[in-house]
Amino acid sequence: MTELSDRYDPQEVEPHWYRVWEERGYFHADPESPKKPYCIVIPPPNVTGSLHMGHALNNTLQDILIRWKRMDGANALWMPGTDHAGIATQNVMERQLAAEGTTKAALGRDAFVQRVWRWKEEAGGTIIRQLKRLGASCDWRRERFTMDPGLSRAVREVFVRLWEEGLIYQGDYIVNWCPRCQTVLSDLEVEREERDAEFIYIKYGPLTVGTVRPETRLGDTGLAVHPKDKRYAKHVGQTLEIASVEGTIRLPVVADTAVDPKFGTGVVKVTPGHDAADFEIGRRHKLPVRTVIGFDARMTSEAGKYAGLDRFECRKRIVEEMKTLGLIERIEPYRHAVGVCYRCRTVVEPLISKQWYLRIKPLAEPAIKAVRAGKIKITPRGWSKTYYHWMENIRDWPISRQLWWGHRIPVWYCDADKSAHASRTDLDHCPRCQGPLRQETDVLDTWFSSALWPFSTLGWPDETKELRSFYPTSCLVTGFDILFFWVARMIMMGLKFMGDVPFRDVYIHALVRDAEGQKMSKSKGNVIDPLSVMDKYGTDAFRFTLAALAAQGRDIRLAEERIEGYRNFANKLWNASRFVLTNFADYDASLAKKAAPTLPDRWIQSRLARTTSTVRRALTTYRFNDAANAVYQFLWHEFCDWYLECSKLTLYRSSDPQAKALTQKTLVEVLETTLRLLHPFMPFITEELWQRVPHKGESIMLAPYPRPKRPQLDPEAERAMDLLMAVVSAIRNIRAEMRIAPGQVVTVMIKPPASLSGRLTEQIGLIAALAKAEVICDPETQRPPQSAMALVGDVEVYLPLAGIVDLEAERQRLEKEIRKLTGEIQFVDSKLARREFREKAPSEVVEREEQRARDAKAGLAKLEASLRQLSN
RNA sequence: GGACGAUUAGCUCAGCUGGUUAGAGCGCUGGCCUCACAUGCCAGAGGUCACUGGUUCAAAUCCAGUAUCGUCCACCA
Numbered sequence: 001m002t003e004l005s006d007r008y009d010p011q012e013v014e015p016h017w018y019r020v021w022e023e024r025g026y027f028h029a030d031p032e033s034p035k036k037p038y039c040i041v042i043p044p045p046n047v048t049g050s051l052h053m054g055h056a057l058n059n060t061l062q063d064i065l066i067r068w069k070r071m072d073g074a075n076a077l078w079m080p081g082t083d084h085a086g087i088a089t090q091n092v093m094e095r096q097l098a099a100e101g102t103t104k105a106a107l108g109r110d111a112f113v114q115r116v117w118r119w120k121e122e123a124g125g126t127i128i129r130q131l132k133r134l135g136a137s138c139d140w141r142r143e144r145f146t147m148d149p150g151l152s153r154a155v156r157e158v159f160v161r162l163w164e165e166g167l168i169y170q171g172d173y174i175v176n177w178c179p180r181c182q183t184v185l186s187d188l189e190v191e192r193e194e195r196d197a198e199f200i201y202i203k204y205g206p207l208t209v210g211t212v213r214p215e216t217r218l219g220d221t222g223l224a225v226h227p228k229d230k231r232y233a234k235h236v237g238q239t240l241e242i243a244s245v246e247g248t249i250r251l252p253v254v255a256d257t258a259v260d261p262k263f264g265t266g267v268v269k270v271t272p273g274h275d276a277a278d279f280e281i282g283r284r285h286k287l288p289v290r291t292v293i294g295f296d297a298r299m300t301s302e303a304g305k306y307a308g309l310d311r312f313e314c315r316k317r318i319v320e321e322m323k324t325l326g327l328i329e330r331i332e333p334y335r336h337a338v339g340v341c342y343r344c345r346t347v348v349e350p351l352i353s354k355q356w357y358l359r360i361k362p363l364a365e366p367a368i369k370a371v372r373a374g375k376i377k378i379t380p381r382g383w384s385k386t387y388y389h390w391m392e393n394i395r396d397w398p399i400s401r402q403l404w405w406g407h408r409i410p411v412w413y414c415d416a417d418k419s420a421h422a423s424r425t426d427l428d429h430c431p432r433c434q435g436p437l438r439q440e441t442d443v444l445d446t447w448f449s450s451a452l453w454p455f456s457t458l459g460w461p462d463e464t465k466e467l468r469s470f471y472p473t474s475c476l477v478t479g480f481d482i483l484f485f486w487v488a489r490m491i492m493m494g495l496k497f498m499g500d501v502p503f504r505d506v507y508i509h510a511l512v513r514d515a516e517g518q519k520m521s522k523s524k525g526n527v528i529d530p531l532s533v534m535d536k537y538g539t540d541a542f543r544f545t546l547a548a549l550a551a552q553g554r555d556i557r558l559a560e561e562r563i564e565g566y567r568n569f570a571n572k573l574w575n576a577s578r579f580v581l582t583n584f585a586d587y588d589a590s591l592a593k594k595a596a597p598t599l600p601d602r603w604i605q606s607r608l609a610r611t612t613s614t615v616r617r618a619l620t621t622y623r624f625n626d627a628a629n630a631v632y633q634f635l636w637h638e639f640c641d642w643y644l645e646c647s648k649l650t651l652y653r654s655s656d657p658q659a660k661a662l663t664q665k666t667l668v669e670v671l672e673t674t675l676r677l678l679h680p681f682m683p684f685i686t687e688e689l690w691q692r693v694p695h696k697g698e699s700i701m702l703a704p705y706p707r708p709k710r711p712q713l714d715p716e717a718e719r720a721m722d723l724l725m726a727v728v729s730a731i732r733n734i735r736a737e738m739r740i741a742p743g744q745v746v747t748v749m750i751k752p753p754a755s756l757s758g759r760l761t762e763q764i765g766l767i768a769a770l771a772k773a774e775v776i777c778d779p780e781t782q783r784p785p786q787s788a789m790a791l792v793g794d795v796e797v798y799l800p801l802a803g804i805v806d807l808e809a810e811r812q813r814l815e816k817e818i819r820k821l822t823g824e825i826q827f828v829d830s831k832l833a834r835r836e837f838r839e840k841a842p843s844e845v846v847e848r849e850e851q852r853a854r855d856a857k858a859g860l861a862k863l864e865a866s867l868r869q870l871s872n
Numbered sequence: 873g874g875a876c877g878a879u880u881a882g883c884u885c886a887g888c889u890g891g892u893u894a895g896a897g898c899g900c901u902g903g904c905c906u907c908a909c910a911u912g913c914c915a916g917a918g919g920u921c922a923c924u925g926g927u928u929c930a931a932a933u934c935c936a937g938u939a940u941c942g943u944c945c946a947c948c949a
Contacts, residue, residue, distance in 0.1 A: 006909065192946095199949090211949060224949095263948050270949095277947035336948095350947095382876065386944070389875070393945090480944085511943095548897090549885085555943090557884060561898055568911040579908035625886070629896070644908075652907085729915085735903095736915040742904055772906090 004581070004692075008574035010538025014684045018132055026701050027137045029077035031465040038074035039470035040066055041454050041503075042138065043478050043486070047082035047145060048089055048123045051130035053512035053520060053558065054479060056530040060543045061509060061550060061624060062477045063136050067680035068619055069474075070137070071705035077470055079457050080131070080138035082124065084147045086406040086446040087181055087189075087343045089116060093405070109404050109441075116405050120145075130531065135539055135683045137701070144457045146449040147407065154456035155407045155449050156424050158497060163411075163422040167359045168399075170420075174272075174279040175353050175398060176339060179297035180346040183402040184355050186445065187395065188485055190348050192337040199334035200319060201265070203327050204251065205242040207235065210264035212334060213274075214322070215314040217244065218303045219292040220251060222270035224281055227255035229266055245321050246304050254285040274350050293349055311349070356400035356409060356442065363492040364394045370491060370501050378506045379622050383480060390484050397489075399445050406443030413438055451489035454502035471498060475505040483508065507622045510555045512546075533563060540682035541567040547681050548628040569632060570685055573678070576640050577689045580667045583651050584694075587668075591661035598659070599724070599763060600646040601666045602717035607638050608670050613708035615677055631678055639670060642725060649769045668694055673706045680705075723756065724763050727797060730790035731771040734799045738788055738810070746804060748773040751781045751796040760795070773799075 021027065029039075040062050045055055062078060070076035093116050094104055104112045124145075131138065144151060162168050176185040197212045204223060211217075223240070225232040235253045242249050258281055259268050272282030273291040282289060292303040299306045299314050306314045322328045339348040368391045370376050371384055378384040400409060412427045413420050416435030421427060427437055449456070454473050458466040472494070478487060487506060494502030513519055514526040533542050544566045549556045597605075611634040618627035643666075650656075650663040672693050679686040679700050690700040697703045731748055740746060748771065752760050760767075761777045768775045783789060786807060787800040801807060 004908095007911075008909095209949080213949085216949095258947080260948055268949050275947075275949075277949075280947080385876075389945075551886065559884070559898085562884080564911075565897060568909095571911050572909065575909035575912085577908085582908075621888085623888085626888090629886075633896080640908085641913090645913095648907095732914060733916080737902095739903075742906070742914080 004574065004578045006575065006578070008538075008571045008685060010540065010570070010684065011535075013688045014133075014135075014539055017684050017687045018135065021137065021699065021701060022132075022140070024699070026699060027078070027139050028141055029075055029139050029470075031469040033075040035073060035075035037077070037469050037474075038066070038069040039077045039079065039473040040475055040477065041079040041457060041473055042081060043476075043482070044081045044083035044144075044146065044450065044453065045127045045131075046085040046088055047120055047127070048085070048092060049127050051127060051134070051530050053528060053530055055127075055131075056134060056542070057509060057512050057546045057550065057556065058477060058479065059131055059134055059136050060546045061507070063134070063543075063683075064547060064624065064680040065475060065477070065619070067137055067683065067701065068705055070701065071676065071679065071703060073704065075469070077142075078136070078138045079142060079144075079470075079473075080128075080136075080140060081144035081453075081457060082127065082146070083450060084120075084145065084406060084446065086401060086403050086443065087183065089120075090403050090405040091181065091343055093119060104404065112404050133531070133534060133539065135543065137683075142457070146446075146453075150459070151449060151452070151456045152407060153424075154452050154460055155444065156410050157461045158452060158493065159410055159444070159448075160422045160424050161497070162358060167362065168356060168422075169359065170354060170356050172352055172354050173357075174274075174276050174350050175355055176348045177295060177351040177353065178341040178344065178346055179295065179349055180344045181341060181403075182295065184353060184398055184400065185341060185348065186398050189342045190339040191342045191345075193340045193345070194335060195338050197334050197336060197338075198319075199264075199332045201329040201331070202269075202322060203329055204244075204267070204269065205240040207232070207240070207253075207267045208265045208329050209267045209269045211269060212336060213315070214318050215299070215306075215311055216271040216274045216292070217269065217318065218246070218299070218306065219271040219273045219290040220249075220269045221272060221282065221290055222285065222287040223251050223253045224256045224259050224268045224270050224285075225253065225266060226259045226261040227257060229259075229261040232267060243325070244327065245318060245325065252285075252287070254281070254287070256281050256284060273352055276350050279350075279352070289352060291352060293351065295351065295353075297349055355398045356411075356440075358397040358399050360394050360397050360492070363496055364391050366495045367391060367488065367491040370495060375501050376491065376504065376506060378508065380508065383483065383506075383508050386480075387483060387488065391488060397445075399448055400440075400442040401445055402441075403443050406446060407449060409440040409442050409444055411440040413440070447485050447489055450486050451493040452497075454490055454494055455498050460497070467498075472501050473503045475507060476503040477507045477509065479511060480508050481511070505622075509550055512556045512558055514558065528558060528560075537563050537567040538570060538684075540685045541570050543683075544569065544628060544632075544681050547624040548632070550624040569636065570682065572636055572640060573682075573685060574689070576635070576644065577671060577675075577693065579644060580671050581692060583647075584664055584668060587664045588657070588661050589665070591658045592665040595656075595658035595662035597662065597666075598650075599717055599720055600643055600766070601662060602714045603721040604639065604643040604666065604670055605712040606714035606717055607634060608673060609708040609710075609712040612673070612677060612706045616705075616708070619680075628681060631674065631681070635674055635678075639674065642721075643667075643670070645770060646766060649766060653769075676700060676703055677706050679703075720759050720763070723759065723792070723795070724767060726792045727760070727795060728767055728770045730792050730797050731767075731773055731799065734788045734790055734797075735771075738799075738801060738805050740804060742772070744772070744804065746773045746799055748775050749781050749784065749787075749798040749800070750775060750777040751783075751798070752777065752779055753794045754779050756795060 042062065043058060066076050066078040093112070097103055097107070107115065128143070159168070176187065176190045178185055199210050199212055200214050201208050201210045202214060202217065207223060209223065225236065227236075232253070236255045237253065239250050239252045242251055254270070258277060259266065268278075270278045270281050270287055272279045272287055272289045274293060281287070290302055292300055293311050294300045297311050299309045299311065301307045303309075303314070306317065309317065319328070340346060341348055368388060371378065371387060378387060410424070411420055411422050414430035414433060414435050414437055417430065417433045419430065419432050421431060429435065430437055452460070455467060455471055458464060458470055460467060476487065490502045494500065511519065514528065518526055520527045530542065541563055545558070545563045546556070548566065549558070549562065611630050614630040615627045618624070618630065647663045647667055650659050654660055672690065672695055675686045675690045675693065683701075687700045690703070695703065727750065735746070750760060757777065757779050764775050764777055767773070781798070783796070783798050784800045786802045787798045790797045
């Protein structure tokens with residue numbers, strides 16, 4: 001066996017093991033295995049993306065689950081793949097082209113798409129490599145891509161079936177248009193951003209209307225007021241002659257309940273062509289539509305003399321002209337939310353355009369029922385409410401996008417007989433009149449193919465072994481930001497095409513923020529790169545940090561100190577193993593069998609069993625933080641702090657070879673079990689150490705996940721050990737307080753109540769060793785003169801100080817210290833009392849001073865207690 | 873405008889179905905290079921559980937209200 005260094009170096013261990021696991025095929029799941037299936041489908045990252053904190057958290061949690069289930073005997077499949085991410089990818093590609101001084105228009109559609117494919121081949125491996133670096137045990141042999149042939153076939157199949165059922169239709173409606181991306185966006189793809197604007201009150205003949213978009217004045221085809229608004233009742237039904245920038249115009253006044261009489265002047269200008277609400281009002285009152293802003297965000301010919309101007313340029317111009325014409329009553333500053341494109345943050349323009357829609361209500365109803373009936377369990381529960389709310393108010397899904405990168409809509413138009421045909425296979429002539437056809441140029445929304453992911457990746461529409469075995473999948477792990485985009489749509493599509501839910505559980509995790517609670521973003525420059533974290537602290541420490549912070553329902557603030565702490569934990573594990581291994585060389589199993597377990601042996605086995613059941617319970621309920629903390633606490637503060645220290649007594653000082661052998665056996669057993677318990681969280685270090693510890697099997701990945709063994713639960717041993725530890729701590733406390741040198745052996749007298757006497761007397765040797773003391777235990781003992789005392793429950797502990805501590809000198813020292821600290825407190829207090837100090841000093845100085853005062857006060861209390869101890 | 877969540881130690885947070893003395897990590901103080909680990913060991917200090925009322929034998933925990941912060945949803949021009 002090669003020597004272990006006294007520090008754990010992740011760089012030496014990690015790359016090696018991942019290769020071994022993958023080469024030996026441990027990640028591969030066989031659909032014909034008799035084991036119980038457990039399946040997770042990965043939320044497919046953008047094929048050209050790279051790993052960020054969100055991915056790291058998401059995939060760490062999935063890997064913990066999948067490794068746990070795999071060890072626990074399940075046929076575990078983690079289905080990986082990537083998403084073509086329509087707009088996102090196309091945008092990046094367009095930027096690349098711009099850098100080369102060309103455009104996608106210059107390239108043409110086919111060349112552009114080919115170019116994206118080429119780039120996908122080059123850049124597509126990055127995120128996969130990074131996931132491997134993270135330790136993700138995906139079944140890479142099954143890796144899929146939303147635009148690969150199989151998945152594209154599934155997309156067509158779904159589209160055509162929906163078409164055949166009449167659920168897909170085409171319509172002219174007002175849509176969210178991104179003038180930068182040149183495509184329609186769904187409501188979900190529009191984000192709100194607070195912007196400062198001007199609220200402009202414009203005179204409309206006898207009326208006044210407030211607006212933030214004066215340029216849409218040109219598209220006005222009416223005015224509206226609330227039907228019950230008495231102020232304007234006389235105008236309803238009239239057509240007003242209004243002087244405006246392009247001369248006199250005529251606008252009818254209608255009454256509509258959508259108008260809020262309390263807002264602004266209570267009069268609304270109706271611009272059906274450029275506002276979703278106005279579009280509805282216009283429909284109700286049969287007002288004509290005037291489109292004055294085009295798809296390029298420039299004013300159209302309908303805008304008269306403003307034609308060709310950018311919409312914001314036009315806004316400025318029109319306000320200027322209105323001012324000179326005296327049409328503006330007043331202008332107020334106004335802060336409001338504008339809709340922006342979620343990809344490029346350009347202000348979205350509501351426009352009328354022809355798009356494809358999916359009738360969603362018939363799909364949504366079963367999806368609501370499935371969650372209500374408990375067929376899908378959403379964790380944390382609070383999210384199901386959000387889910388219901390959205391699903392119950394869902395609107396038809398606009399599924400077409402004016403992009404080139406994506407699944408081209410499988411609809412063909414015949415210009416000869418004006419028919420349209422959806423088809424699973426490409427068509428070249430009209431099935432009705434044999435005339436020539438042209439295919440729809442739009443592609444499908446990216447989320448259309450993602451919605452099929454849980455079954456398309458398993459081979460649908462073919463009836464595959466994979467589908468039979470793994471559908472419905474077990475758990476979906478994702479962030480809440482794509483609950484509507486993705487999760488809800490998978491549920492709808494799964495129920496529709498598989499007749500069953502796509503997954504039994506949905507676990508929704510938090511968002512990773514920076515240490516200040518800010519969302520990480522490139523523009524803020526507060527992004528922590530997961531890869532550099534892994535380089536610096538190791539993958540295991542990083543994964544453990546994420547798990548330990550992943551409390552339900554709360555965002556994660558990732559601070560570097562936290563990762564450092566768990567790096568130390570990995571090091572602790574490494575060194576504990578080093579200790580166990582170096583003391584195991586002369587182990588003799590036959591001797592161990594003859595020995596009776598000591599109190600520490602029984603105690604640590606009992607604690608291990610308890611920890612095991614805590615971890616299992618926590619994992620079952622997706623309480624990753626509880627699971628992580630339980631092992632952390634056990635390994636560091638029970639196994640290392642106490643059992644290892646106890647074991648040294650037997651290992652180094654016992655003359656009983658049987659006792660020594662048993663201790664060796666317990667050390668190895670507990671360590672080996674803990675490694676297995678930890679493996680899903682820290683896969684690399686646990687494999688490395690496990691291989692060096694006596695074990696059964698070829699890899700810890702395939703070893704069984706620990707189960708709590710009932711006979712090992714030993715409440716009696718836990719109680720006895722708790723008492724022992726409390727007594728030892730009490731003695732150490734006195735030693736520290738009385739400044740007794742660490743090496744100095746002292747005498748300690750313990751006076752237990754009769755009921756505990758036997759229990760303590762048995763462990764005198766251990767207490768003595770752990771507290772560096774000679775111990776006398778006697779229920780009849782009396783407190784000696786000049787001794788310090790501590791109370792542990794009913795147990796009294798005395799430590800005679802004569803001959804160990806110079807009482808008089810100590811008393812003087814204490815009194816001097818007390819005087820000094822009192823002065824310090826007064827100094828800080830007076831300083832803080834002065835307001836200018838608080839106001840002028842930097843906050844960290846104030847904090848430090850306050851800390852000093854607190855420390856001084858605490859120190860004072862302690863010293864006074866010590867002084868009292870001396871004067872008994 | 874709706875809905876949800878948060879408020880616990882100096883900081884970041886656990887605390888599940890109410891039940892001994894409210895926990896952790898970091899930070900802080902004091903002492904230790906004790907033959908696994910100074911990425912460590914031992915000891916210690918530090919909390920009116922946001923506020924107000926209620927339910928209960930018992931409330932950080934349940935209920936109502938208030939305040940502050942945050943998130944999501946929504947066509948207030």
